[in-house]
Amino acid sequence: MSDAVFRETTAEPRTQSVPLSHVSLELGHLYMEDFEAGPERLGEHFAMVRPWVEAVRGTAAANGKRARVSTCFLIDDYFTRFSTPAELVPVLLAEAERHGLTIDYLARESGCAVADGIGIAEVVEHRLVESPPPGSDGSRPPAREIGWLANGERTPGVESLEAMANVPSWRPPTETAARRHSVFMDVELWDDLDQRRTWSCPFLAAVWQLARMGLLRYRGEPVLRPKPWPGKDFPRSWDDLPPLIQLNATAAPFCAYRTHSVLPSRFLPVEHAVRVILGQVEVDAVALGQIAERSAREGVSVPDGIADRAGYVFYPGP
Template identity: 70%
Template sequence: MTEAVFRETTADPRTQSVPLSHLSLELGHLYMEDFAAGPERLRRHFDEVRIWVEAARASAARRTGGKRPRISTCFLIDDYFTRFSTPAELVPLILKEAEEAGLVIDYLARESGCAVADRIELAESVMHRLVESPPPGSHGSRPPVSRTGWLANGQRTPTTRNALAEVTVWQPPQETAARNHSVFMDVELWSEKDGRRQWSCPFLAAVWQLARLGLLRHLGEPVLTPRPWDGEDFPHDWDRLPPLLRLNDSATPFSAYRTCTLVPNRFVAVEDAVRLILDQTDVDSGALRQVAERSAGEGAAVPAAVAQRATYVFYEEPIDSSLSEGT
């Protein structure tokens, strides 16, 4: 006789999978001051990016054994820290300059969507998944990141006093996984003003990387998913523009096994901080397992460490001739 077993459906949480490309190639992540500088700044950016796109594509093809890789492109607009112009004016300009450089933007995202998308507090959700790496010999005196808003990759400089001399004794900070010498980092994840939290650029960029890697979930459901654009005019209000748009109907999936970000070298410090955050984020285990199994099945296995799946090209920005005149 077979005994029936009854179980709550919530007892077996299911992580929904997402379609995946081999590579998510970011063609730009610029601030509003870059757009305010006019079309010429965008033109120089895309002309420089175009040089590196083919190299990124060739690298992706090598990882897939010479097979044609699935590569999607994306572009991120900062509408979180400042708002400039309107989508109706700005988005067509971006698409036009990219097209003239021979580039196609498949997906367009708003940075504010990395904070909140479809009424889901994405940044808050990722913050609760942070797991600090305790430095050797630590004894719990340091407040948790959930209280301080700061995340480090080791032991901060301790403040101690010599009881006899009554003087402060300085000690250096120490990286937890130092190799011969420490490279210590302490990253601010948010600030607060008038009781309102503002997420930092590195933290929102970490959420953005997790979305591009197909690793963001809310109650098992994918979040920050692309919506198709119907081809109508773009709105005049940023809040009326979806957090993530699919502009190209023939594009391969937005999320991918790996990411490659093409940005000016002034972003180096920000992206170093992003990798620190990713290294200390407890990513959804179901999403991790799905990506690992599917990538291995395609012969495109990914590194176990999430941060190692993100690669970068930091290019030197061309000098603005208008600024150099007369100097």
């Protein structure tokens, strides 16, 4: 009797590809206090964003081809709930339009944690692959146990130093990929207060970047996919608004080879932390290969490093 096992090819999960723009351009990622400050604050933001939008579009089209650029905006409904979509979103869109800007896609930050019943943040957490610094002794617990991820080696604790022979009383932290001098960062990924996990802003922002790069998959299928939103009426509850909606029916694809974000300067440390996280996430290899193959056909240069696919402009502001 044969012991061969026959399996239908449809039983194997197939990694689906996604349509791609050249650039996903983020027009804002503001918190509820920004909206609470009123339309004037939103107008100030879009006034600062507008010149950089033109610059990004021009750079994306520099190869002589018509650039596919989609725009997006992220609203924080994860850490704080303020107002309602029915009250807030029309004001946001009106201020963007008043400054000559169109928001193609609107996302809720809570959708970077859970969307359509899928724990997206947890999926990314399971793909963390820490880069141990040279000479590390394994005394540091893994990120998945402690909820912290570093770009190098921490200063040893006092207890560790006392247990070691012939070592100085203090040793500085070191960045793994330092250029002569270190810029060390240790990023909190989540906390588990009252038996409830709350993902950190940098971790959710890293998920947001991966989604915009078209690199998020769950059982082979893309996640955080945009849903068309007809009309200009919005629900009274944030939970009734899909995690990611498409406001412009003629928009270029949401996902892109590269991302670019125009943000107030207070986001700089957050996005530094995002780069630390992106540098230690093992994304779907097939999805990476699909993007590499398509970019080669189009003659589009895409960096090998995931973090290097994200670009930023930080403007002075509150």
